[in-house]
Amino acid sequence: MIGETSARVEDFAKRIGAEVYTESEDVARLSLGERAAANIDALAERMREGCTIYDLGIDSDRDVRGFFYFVETGLMEVSQYPHWVKIAQ
Amino acid sequence: MTFVESARNAFRFLLTEFGFAGPRIESGPASISLAYVNGRTGLRVELDVREQVVDVVLVRLTDGTWPPRSQLGWVYLDRVARSRGIALQSGVFRYPQTQDEITDRVLEEARVLRALADELLLGDGEQIDRIRVSLTS
Numbered sequence: 001m002i003g004e005t006s007a008r009v010e011d012f013a014k015r016i017g018a019e020v021y022t023e024s025e026d027v028a029r030l031s032l033g034e035r036a037a038a039n040i041d042a043l044a045e046r047m048r049e050g051c052t053i054y055d056l057g058i059d060s061d062r063d064v065r066g067f068f069y070f071v072e073t074g075l076m077e078v079s080q081y082p083h084w085v086k087i088a089q
Numbered sequence: 090m091t092f093v094e095s096a097r098n099a100f101r102f103l104l105t106e107f108g109f110a111g112p113r114i115e116s117g118p119a120s121i122s123l124a125y126v127n128g129r130t131g132l133r134v135e136l137d138v139r140e141q142v143v144d145v146v147l148v149r150l151t152d153g154t155w156p157p158r159s160q161l162g163w164v165y166l167d168r169v170a171r172s173r174g175i176a177l178q179s180g181v182f183r184y185p186q187t188q189d190e191i192t193d194r195v196l197e198e199a200r201v202l203r204a205l206a207d208e209l210l211l212g213d214g215e216q217i218d219r220i221r222v223s224l225t226s
Contacts, residue, residue, distance in 0.1 A: 004140075005137060005140075005144075006117065006118070006119035006120040006137045006138065006140065007117060007120040007122055007133075007135050007158065008158040010118060010119065011157065011158040012158065015157075020118050020119065021139075023118075023119065023138070023139060028138075032186070061164070061168070062144065062165050062167075063167060063168055064142055064144075064167070066140045066142070067140060069140075
């Protein structure tokens, strides 16, 4: 599951039994770009496996936009992934 | 100083001056939060570990429980502050990258919450509804 605001995504994922990306401690120590690349690698792996990617979308209550979510949706859009499910909020 | 330690210190005034209980500390794969409660008013100080964003969110509790995150009604402090003409100090880059920057952000959120305390923290939850209406009108 992807979406803006990790606590919000984790809360929803728990309710529907979906998986969220977990950054390892080693990756967390890397630069922002390297962390984004690791995030995208993990998402691409799930796409290669044909997993459904649930998308909770932006957190419209918040003004700040999420960099990682922006990158994730970029991958989904350019690949036109067929199992990308946007959840209406 | 960790996020939890800095948030505990910065928001201690919720307990000593406004009668809140807490914090209950929750952590997920990419988030850490401190939750405070006073009657029907809930307040969470959150660190989105992945995005490195610190937020303060106010919530009107329903029968003593936190409503699902996906429901409307979670009010972000920075949005209230902006609507009241109070700018949160932030660097060129909105996202803190170091522990010191996260601590600075926590202190800034606490400063703004204090500035808006009379409007945001006093009341038994109904003030959250008023704020929500003011943000959408």
